[in-house]
Structures are given as C-alpha cells and as structure tokens.
Amino acid sequence: MRVLLLILALVWSVPALAVQPDEMLSDPALEARARVITEGLRCVVCRNESVDDSNADIARDIRLMVRERLLAGDTNDQAVQYMVDRFGEYILLEPRATGSNLILWAAGPVLLLLALGVALAAARRRRAASRDAGLSPEEEARLKEILGE
Amino acid sequence: MIVELGHFALILAFGLSILQTVVPLYGAHRGWADWMAAANPMAGLQFVLIALSFGALTYAFVTSDFSVLLVINNSHSLKPLLYKISGVWGNHEGSLLLWVLILSLFGACAAWFGGNLPASLQARVLGVQASIGAAFMAFMIFTSNPFLRTDMAPFDGHDLNPLLQDPGLAFHPPFLYLGYVGLSMAFSFAVAALIEGKVDAAWGRWVRPWTLAAWIFLTIGIGLGSWWAYYELGWGGFWFWDPVENASFMPWLFATALLHSAIVVEKRETLKAWTILLSILGFGFSLMGTFIVRSGVITSVHAFASDPERGVFILLIFAVFVGGALTLFALRGAALEAKGVFALVSRESALVLNNVLLAVAALVVFTGTMWPLVSELAFGRVLSVGAPFFDAAFTPFMVALAVVLPVGAVIPWKRGNLGRALRAMWGVAVLAVALGALAFTVQTGRSVLAPVGVALGTWLVIGALADLWQRSGRQGIGARLARITRLPRADWGKALAHAGLGVTIFAVSAVLGWSTEDIRVAQIGESFVHDGYTVTLTGVERVQGPNYISSMGHVTIERDGQLVAELAPEKRVYPAAGMPTTEAAIDYALTRDIYIALGDPQDGGGWALRTYVKPFASCLWLGVLIMALGGVVSLSDRRYRMAAGARRAAAPLATPAE
Numbered sequence: 001m002r003v004l005l006l007i008l009a010l011v012w013s014v015p016a017l018a019v020q021p022d023e024m025l026s027d028p029a030l031e032a033r034a035r036v037i038t039e040g041l042r043c044v045v046c047r048n049e050s051v052d053d054s055n056a057d058i059a060r061d062i063r064l065m066v067r068e069r070l071l072a073g074d075t076n077d078q079a080v081q082y083m084v085d086r087f088g089e090y091i092l093l094e095p096r097a098t099g100s101n102l103i104l105w106a107a108g109p110v111l112l113l114l115a116l117g118v119a120l121a122a123a124r125r126r127r128a129a130s131r132d133a134g135l136s137p138e139e140e141a142r143l144k145e146i147l148g149e
Numbered sequence: 150m151i152v153e154l155g156h157f158a159l160i161l162a163f164g165l166s167i168l169q170t171v172v173p174l175y176g177a178h179r180g181w182a183d184w185m186a187a188a189n190p191m192a193g194l195q196f197v198l199i200a201l202s203f204g205a206l207t208y209a210f211v212t213s214d215f216s217v218l219l220v221i222n223n224s225h226s227l228k229p230l231l232y233k234i235s236g237v238w239g240n241h242e243g244s245l246l247l248w249v250l251i252l253s254l255f256g257a258c259a260a261w262f263g264g265n266l267p268a269s270l271q272a273r274v275l276g277v278q279a280s281i282g283a284a285f286m287a288f289m290i291f292t293s294n295p296f297l298r299t300d301m302a303p304f305d306g307h308d309l310n311p312l313l314q315d316p317g318l319a320f321h322p323p324f325l326y327l328g329y330v331g332l333s334m335a336f337s338f339a340v341a342a343l344i345e346g347k348v349d350a351a352w353g354r355w356v357r358p359w360t361l362a363a364w365i366f367l368t369i370g371i372g373l374g375s376w377w378a379y380y381e382l383g384w385g386g387f388w389f390w391d392p393v394e395n396a397s398f399m400p401w402l403f404a405t406a407l408l409h410s411a412i413v414v415e416k417r418e419t420l421k422a423w424t425i426l427l428s429i430l431g432f433g434f435s436l437m438g439t440f441i442v443r444s445g446v447i448t449s450v451h452a453f454a455s456d457p458e459r460g461v462f463i464l465l466i467f468a469v470f471v472g473g474a475l476t477l478f479a480l481r482g483a484a485l486e487a488k489g490v491f492a493l494v495s496r497e498s499a500l501v502l503n504n505v506l507l508a509v510a511a512l513v514v515f516t517g518t519m520w521p522l523v524s525e526l527a528f529g530r531v532l533s534v535g536a537p538f539f540d541a542a543f544t545p546f547m548v549a550l551a552v553v554l555p556v557g558a559v560i561p562w563k564r565g566n567l568g569r570a571l572r573a574m575w576g577v578a579v580l581a582v583a584l585g586a587l588a589f590t591v592q593t594g595r596s597v598l599a600p601v602g603v604a605l606g607t608w609l610v611i612g613a614l615a616d617l618w619q620r621s622g623r624q625g626i627g628a629r630l631a632r633i634t635r636l637p638r639a640d641w642g643k644a645l646a647h648a649g650l651g652v653t654i655f656a657v658s659a660v661l662g663w664s665t666e667d668i669r670v671a672q673i674g675e676s677f678v679h680d681g682y683t684v685t686l687t688g689v690e691r692v693q694g695p696n697y698i699s700s701m702g703h704v705t706i707e708r709d710g711q712l713v714a715e716l717a718p719e720k721r722v723y724p725a726a727g728m729p730t731t732e733a734a735i736d737y738a739l740t741r742d743i744y745i746a747l748g749d750p751q752d753g754g755g756w757a758l759r760t761y762v763k764p765f766a767s768c769l770w771l772g773v774l775i776m777a778l779g780g781v782v783s784l785s786d787r788r789y790r791m792a793a794g795a796r797r798a799a800a801p802l803a804t805p806a807e
Contacts, residue, residue, distance in 0.1 A: 018384055020748065021670045021757050042533045048391045050535065053384055093535025095520070100528040104520045108513040108542045115505040123493055123501075126419075 018053050023063055025071070034067050037079055040093050041066070050093060062091075152217055155205020156296035159246075162198035162253070163286040165191060169279035173272035177344075185272035192260035192275050195282065196253040203237075203250045206295055210237050216302040219243060219295050225308035225725050227696040235319035236309045241443060241459075242295035244322060248439075249285050251323075251330040255359075256282065259334065266355065273341035274334075281333055284466045292459050308696065308725035317377035324370030325397055329435040331363025332404055336432035339425045340474050343481045348421040353414030356428065358789050360411055364404045365780040371397055372773035383731035383746045385664070385761050387769060390539040395518045396438030402511035403431035406504045413500050417489035417562060420497070422482045423504070429478060433471040434511070440467055441518070492564040499557030503550065510546035517542065551605045551654055554647060555612025559619065577615050581608035595662060602658020609651025613644040642783025649775030656768035663764040670751050671758040680762040682743065683707040689747070689756060697721045699732075702747040702756065706736060718747040742766040 019038075025031040035052065041062060043054035051059040062083065069079040083091050097105045169191040176184025209217045210233050213226045223240045224233055238247040256278040263271045289295070312318070338356045342348045374394070379387040388394065407427040413420045440463045491497035517534045524530045555577065560570045585604025592599065620636060621629035667679040671686040678684070685705045692699040699721045706713040716734035723730070736743040741764045748757025 019668055021668050022751070024668065040535075040537055042535060048389065048533075048535060053382075053386065089530065089532045091533070093533055094537035094541070095524075095532050095534055100524060100530060101520075101532070104516060104524075104534070104538075105542070107516040108509065108546070111509045111512055112505070112546075115509050119501050119505055123491075123498065126487065126490060127492075 018051075018055060018059070019063065020060070023060065023067065025067055030067075030070050033076060034063075034070055037066050037070075037076055038063050040080070041083060042091050042093050044087055044091060062087075151205050152209050152214065152296055152298070155202040155208075156294075158198045158205070159202040159286065159296070160290060162195050162202065162249075163283065163290060165195050165198065166253075166279045166283040166286060169195060170276050170283055172276075173279075174276035174344075177269040177272040177276070180269070182268060185268050188272050188275035188279075189260040192253070192256045192279070195279070196250075196257035199246075199250045199253045203246055206243060206246060207234060207237050210234065213306065215304070215306055216298050216300075218297045218299050221299065221303060221306045223309050224306040225696055226305055227725075228309065228314070229695055231316070231319055232309060232314045235313070238322050238326075239309050239313045239318075242289070242293045244326070245285065245289045245293055246295055247323065248326055248330060249282055249289065251326050252278070252282050252285065252333055255331060255334050259337075270338075270341055270345055270352075273344050274337045277337040277340045278333060281337070281470065284469070288459075288462050288466065292462055305725070308723060311697065311721065311723040311726050311728050311730045312381065314696075314723075315377060315381060317373055317381070321370060321373040321377060324366050324373060326370075328363050328365075328367025328370050328404070329397070329400060329438065331359065331366055332400060332428075332432040332435050334359035334363065335404075335407060335428040336470075336474065339428035340477060342425060343474075343477045346481055346484055348414065348425065348485050350415055350418055353411050353416075353418075353424070354788070356424075357408060357411040357415055358784055360404060360408045360428075360431075361780050361784050364401070364408055365777050365784070367397070367401050367404060368773060368777045368780065371401060372770055372777070375773075376770050379766070380733050380735055381730070383733055384759070385733070385742075385744045385763055385766075387660070387766075390517075390536045392518050393438075393442050395514050395539075396434075396441045399434040399511045399514055399518075400431055400438060402507050402514070403427060403434055406507040406511075407431050409500050409503050409507075413489075413497055417491065417497060419487040419489040419491065420501070421485040421487055422478075425482060425485065426478060427504070427508070429471065429474045430508075433467070433474075434515075436463070436467045436471065437515075439463055489563070491562070494560065494565045494567045496557070496560050496562045496565065499553070499560050502553060502557065506546050506550045506553075510543055510550075513542050513546065514539065547654070548601075548605065551609055551650070554650075555608060555616070558612070558643070558647065559616050573619060574612060574615065577608060577611045580611060581605070592663070598658050599662025602655045602662065605658075606651045606655025609654065610648045613648040613651070616647075617641075617644050637786055637788075639783050639786040639788070642779045642781075642786065644779070645782055646776050646779025649772045649777075649779055651772070652768050652775055653772030656765045656772055659765040660763050660769065665762050667760040669758060670753070670755040672755040675755075679760045681708060682713065682760075682762065684745075684758075684760055686756060686758055689750075692719075694721065696725060697723045700747065700750075702734075702745075702758070704734065704745050704758075706743055714743060716743070716745050718745045720747050720749075737767050739767055739771075740765060 019035075025034060038052045039050050041051045043049045043051045043056050043059040043062070045056055045058055046054045049059075051062045066079055066083065069082050074082065080092075089096070095101045095104060169188055172191070173185050173188035176182075176187070206219075208214075209220050210224055211230070213220065213224060213233070215221050219240060219242055223243070224236045228236070236243075238244045256275060259271065259274055259278065263274070266274070335356050338352065338359070342352055371394075374397070375387045378389065379385055407424065410420050410424045410427055414424045440460065443459055443463060489497070517539055520534045521532060524532055555574055556567075556570050559573055560567070581604045584607045585600045588603040589597065589600035617633055617636065617640065618629070620640065621632040624632075665680045667677070667684075669677065671677070671684075673686055673688055676683050676685040683706070685707070687703045687705055689700055689702045692701045699719045701717050701719045704716045704718065706716065714736035716736060718734040719732040721730045721732060722728070731746055733744055733746040735745075741762055744761040744763055744766075746759045748759065750756050
C-alpha cells in the first residue's frame with residue numbers, strides 16, 4: 001500500500017504536462033532525434049505511457065537524460081542502449097526481436113499463414129465433398145429429359 | 150432502507166437466475182413445454198429485480214448516502230448530479246451491477262421478442278444466459294458487494310476520480326457494456342445451438358441482429374473512449390494500445406468477424422461451425438477483457454482497484470464458460486452440416502478472408518497484450534509491449550483488409566469471377582492511387598503514412614459508392630438513382646459501414662502523418678505563429694468550479710487577421726481527490742482541429758503552452774459514427790422487421806396451454 005501511495009505521489013504530485021518547454025534543445029534536429037527516442041521509452045513508474053506523454057518526475061528525468069546523451073554525441077542507438085543499461089529492457093515500448101521475443105514478433109505472420117492454410121484446406125475438402133454428392137444416374141437422366149435432349 | 154431493498158433484490162435475482170438456468174435447460178432436455186416456457190417470465194422478473202437493485206444503488210449515490218462504503222469511496226456531496234449518477238458505474242462493484250443489469254436486459258429481450266423461436270432453442274438460450282448472470286451475481290455478492298454499509302458514516306466522500314468526471318466518460322461504460330454483454334446473446338445462441346445440434350438459416354437470422362446491435366454499441370463505446378482520451382489527456386493522442394483498450398478492441402474485432410460470417414450462415418447455410426466458434430470467442434474475449442480490467446494482472450491506466458481474489462474468481466468464470474463452450478464445440482461442432490457449396494472465388498470466400506484477417510489481427514493484439522506476463526513467467530524477461538509494437542504488427546492486417554474489402558464486397562455469392570469484379574473497381578483503384586500520389590507530392594518530405602491513408606480511404610469510400618451504383622441496373626441515370634434509393638437497407642448499411650471504415654482509416658493516417666506541434670513558454674499578451682495560425686495567450690484566471698479549482702487560460706487564434714476561435718484551456722485541481730487534470734481546449738472543424746493545452750506557470754513568467762494543429766481529426770470520430778450508423782441502417786432492414794411481424798403473429802402460439 002505504501003509503495004502504491006508513493007507511486008501515486010510520484011505520478012500526481014507534479015501537475016505538469018509531459019514534454020516541457022525548458023527541457024527542449026535549441027538545435028531542432030537534435031530535439032527531433034530526442035523526441036523519436038523518448039516516444040519509444042516507457043515511463044517506468046506509469047502504466048503503459050511513454051515518457052513523452054507522462055507527467056511523472058522520473059519521465060522528465062529520463063527525457064533530460066536522453067537529451068544529455070545526445071548533446072554528449074551519442075547516436076540514437078547508443079542513447080537507447082544507455083537507458084536500457086540503467087532501467088532494463090522494461091523501458092523499451094517496442095520489445096526487441098531477439099530470443100524469446102521472436103515468438104511475439106512471428107505470431108502475426110505465422111498465425112496468418114496457418115489460418116489461410118486451414119481455410120484453403122477446408123475449401124478443398126468442401127469441394128471434394130460436393131463432387132461426391134453430385135447427381136445420381138437417375139437424376140442425370142431426369143435433368144437431360146428436362147433440358148430436352 | 151432502500152439500499153437494503155436493493156441488496157435483497159440482488160440476492161433474489163441471484164436465486165432466480167439459478168432457477169432460470171436449471172428449469173428451462175432440464176425442461177428442454179426432457180421436452181416438457183411448461184418447464185421450457187417458465188423461462189420467459191423468469192427472465193423478465195430477473196431484469197425487474199436487478200433494475201430495482203440498480204435503482205437503489207443510484208438512489209444512494211444521488212442522495213449522497215455516506216453510510217454506504219461504495220458511495221464514500223466514489224462520491225462527494227458537491228459533485229454535479231450527472232457525475233453522481235455516472236459514479237454508480239465508475240467503480241468496480243457498481244460497474245458489475247451495470248454489467249448484470251444489461252445481461253438480464255438482453256435475456257429479457259430474448260424472452261419478450263423471441264416468440265418465433267423454436268421453444269426448445271429459446272428455453273436453452275435463456276437458460277445459458279441466466280447461468281452467466283448467476284456466475285456474475287455470485288461474484289458480486291461474495292467478493293464485490295456494492296451495498297456494504299459502514300457503521301461510522303463520514304461527513305463527506307472521497308470523490309470520484311476526476312478523470313472520470315467528464316460527460317464523455319459518463320456514457321462510455323454503458324455503451325461499452327451494452328456491446329460486451331450484448332455479445333453474450335451470440336454466445337448463448339451458440340451454446341444453445343450446440344446443445345440442440347442444429348444451426349440453420351433461421352438461427353443465423355436470429356443471431357445477426359443481436360450481434361449487430363452489440364457491435365453498434367461497442368463501436369460507439371470505443372469511439373467515445375477514444376474521443377475522451379483525445380480531449381482529456383492533454384496531448385491529443387486517441388489510441389494508446391493500453392491493455393484495457395485492447396480488452397475492448399479484441400471483442401470488437403471478433404464481433405466484426407462474427408457479424409460478417411453470420412451473413413453467410415443466414416444466406417448460404419454454410420460456415421456454421423466457424424460462426425459458432427466466433428460467437429464463443431467473441432464473448433470469451435469480453436470475459437477476458439473483464440478479467441484484464443479487474444484482476445490487476447496486467448497493469449493499465451484504466452484498471453479498477455484490483456485484487457487477486459477477484460482475479461481468480463473471474464478466471465474461474467472464464468474457464469468454466471469458455472472452456473465449457475469450447476468442449477461442447479469440440480464434441481458437437483463437427484456435426485453441424487454445411488449445405489451451401491462455394492467456389493474459391495466467391496463472396497463466401499471473400500468473407501472467409503475477412504474473418505481470417507480480423508481474427509488473426511485480434512490474436513496479434515491478444516499476444517501483444519499478454520506477452521509481458523508470459524515473458525516474465527516463462528522466460529524471466531521483464532519487458533514492455535507498447536504502441537510501437539502494435540502499430541507495426543497490427544497495421545498490416547488493417548491495410549490488407551482495406552485493400553481486399555471493396556473487391557470482396559462486389560464478388561457474387563457462390564461462384565464469382567475475379568476479373569469481372571476487378572474490372573468493376575478498376576476506375577476506383579486508379580482514382581485512389583492518383584489521390585494518394587497527389588497527397589504525396591503536395592506534402593513534400595513527410596511520412597508516407599498519410600498518402601497511403603488517402604489512397605485507402607478513397608478506395609473504401611468510393612468503392613462503397615461504386616458498389617451501390619452497380620446494383621442500380623443498366624438504365625438511364627434517373628432510373629438508376631431511383632433504384633438506388635429503393636435498394637434494401639442492408640445494402641445501404643453495408644455501404645455506410647464500409648465507407649465509415651474508409652473515413653476512419655483516412656483520418657487516423659492524416660492525424661498521425663500531418664499533425665504539427667508547438668511547445669513553448671507563452672508570455673501573456675505575446676503572439677506567436679504556428680502552422681499559419683497566430684496564437685495569443687491573452688490571460689490566465691483562477692476559476693472556482695463546483696468541486697474543483699481551475700487555472701483557465703484565454704487564447705485567441707487568428708488567421709490572416711481574422712479571428713478563428715477563442716479558446717479556454719484549463720488546468721484543474723480536485724481537492725477532495727487531490728488530483729489535477731488537464732482540460733484541453735479544441736476548436737473543431739472538419740478539416741482540422743486546433744488543440745491547445747495549458748501547462749504550468751514558469752519561473753521566469755509566462756505559461757507553458759502546447760499548440761497542435763491536427764488535420765482531419767474530427768473525421769476520425771465521424772468515421773466511427775458513420776460505421777455505427779451503417780449498423781443501425783442494416784439493423785432496420787426489412788428482413789428483420791419481417792421477422793418481427795412474424796413474431797407477433799406467432800406469439801400466442803408460443804405460450805403453451807397450462
């Protein structure tokens with residue numbers, strides 16, 4: 001309970017909007033890069049919010065840290081790795097496609113192929129069944145009669 | 150006293166729901182007409198009892214009865230009346246009561262309007278429906294009772310979460326629940342049909358309107374929630390792939406698939422087993438959503454105060470109902486014989502493709518939502534799955550769906566000719582690509598997302614119109630127009646819903662691709678130019694609301710010297726809950742929203758101010774509305790009204806002699 005209160009206090013005691021004007025870098029190119037990075041970082045005390053969208057203190061700290069790294073000359077990947085080293089993989093909103101996460105990334109395409117395969121097989125089976133259930137010889141004869149042959 | 154009556158009515162309803170489960174199901178099993186017929190009055194009475202109970206809880210909220218625990222925790226005497234009422238369902242216990250109220254309403258509707266159903270099918274539907282109600286009422290009475298009292302009543306309550314004190318959110322849950330719980334009808338019909346061992350066109354004709362109604366409510370509910378997030382959270386996002394949003398989106402995807410496959414059952418008597426399976430999955434995912442929201446297993450912005458004991462209970466309900474239904478499906482599903490045969494190129498196949506794409510997309514959302522849990526438990530890897538994953542993994546399915554939709558919609562039933570269908574849509578495709586290319590050249594250097602959205606949106610909207618036009622025959626323009634107006638409403642509903650999807654897809658990509666943002670410290674009285682608009686913060690004043698204190702900014706927006714809008718963005722603090730909220734001010738227009746959010750006062754003077762121009766943002770909700778409208782028009786189709794007429798004629802026959 002106390003932890004929860006602490007988290008709530010962290011989240012709500014600072015009634016500020018997400019990205020603040022005083023955090024932003026004067027170099028627009030660098031600022032744009034910072035935004036690309038921070039959009040993909042999770043505010044680690046919030047529920048499913050990026051640090052860009054969050055009001056929490058820690059989110060602000062992370063935003064500032066990313067900008068410091070960029071000013072220090074890091075590439076985007078280096079800056080992201082710097083954050084992962086400190087906060088763990090948990091901070092990435094887009095899980096990396098490595099190891100067990102390959103299951104997650106492959107789920108969509110694999111399921112799609114599987115579903116299409118099942119649908120095609122069912123269609124084939126249905127057509128085979130319908131061929132079997134064709135007209136009986138008497139019905140064929142009757143059909144010819146009707147068609148006036 | 151009234152609260153105790155409500156409590157008592159709930160317990161009575163619980164007892165009655167057990168009776169309503171056992172009597173008609175056993176009666177149908179033995180073929181006893183009077184036992185089966187007993188389900189009808191029971192379903193009606195159950196609805197009345199739960200409505201009384203709900204009324205009693207509402208009374209406690211409206212009169213601010215602070216001896217009821219739930220009212221203390223979620224209300225405040227100063228709160229406006231609307232939010233006192235919406236506070237009833239703005240919490241775990243009360244929302245469950247709304248849940249079972251709607252469940253019993255659907256059950257009662259099946260009793261009142263189901264006179265033309267075969268007696269045994271109706272009895273089984275009502276029995277299954279009541280068993281769901283029994284499970285949830287047991288859950289409520291034993292773990293989450295809304296009527297608990299305290300012996301020390303405080304002077305005032307703790308107030309409802311301020312984020313929930315908003316007209317959009319007042320109506321969001323009822324719509325959502327009407328949708329979620331509406332899918333229980335399809336579920337009950339599916340289970341009843343499995344017990345009966347028979348699915349025919351009449352079954353399809355019965356299930357489709359219920360599913361359609363549930364889908365309409367779910368569509369509006371999700372739309373309302375998204376709109377609320379847009380104006381309330383202060384940065385103009387409209388969809389966050391939050392677990393709770395996903396929990397409502399997965400049933401929507403399944404319901405969309407279901408209402409398409411139910412057409413195939415109704416018109417061609419095939420795909421029966423698949424439709425039954427979808428009915429089970431649709432409601433199954435509703436239950437899964439309930440579990441996600443209330444168990445706290447997956448943390449989310451919207452989760453109600455969660456508690457593991459409740460989670461286990463819901464998981465149990467989920468396992469019994471979905472597991473039971475799927476077992477029944479495995480045992481009996483194969484016996485459902487398909488009648489209609491169709492070629493590989495046919496409307497049936499197109500709808501199968503629609504179902505495959507929607508179902509796999511829903512499963513992708515499911516995998517992403519559950520992955521953090523699975524990964525931590527199975528692989529010891531603590532990680533997040535956020536919006537970037539869903540954007541990347543989900544979007545291709547929607548793009549594929551949008552690409553095949555207009556062609557699939559014009560292929561004839563049973564056996565079609567792909568070449569002919571493509572030829573009919575050729576002009577539309579050229580127009581769509583041309584407009585996309587035009588958008589690409591005009592926008593210069595921005596992401597390719599928006600032009601793709603322009604092309605897909607045009608393809609869907611004009612494709613829907615072209616479909617209507619083709620159905621108007623081969624005479625002169627006047628005769629064709631006259632004929633279009635006389636097309637069945639189902640055709641109009643289809644065209645509207647598909648066009649609505651096109652508008653939504655276009656708007657989503659336009660907002661994501663073309664929005665512009667400005668974050669700065671604005672000095673009072675100073676102007677700045679953003680995206681062609683001159684923005685001036687003229688002042689900030691302190692305003693006392695009924696239960697909050699607000700800093701209200703005054704901002705004027707001008708263009709070419711003309712006043713465009715005067716906006717008043719607010720920051721509010723709700724002292725009872727000790728929580729601030731942002732109330733963004735938005736100037737809505739069809740082609741662009743101007744969105745302003747006020748931040749904090751700055752040390753060096755001035756206020757933090759965020760200005761966004763969001764092109765075609767209004768079209769997003771317009772598109773959702775058009776989709777829902779398409780559902781309503783389709784629901785009013787003659788064949789369902791005909792069924793209603795037949796029902797009245799058949800009603801006296803359905804009541805058995807004593």
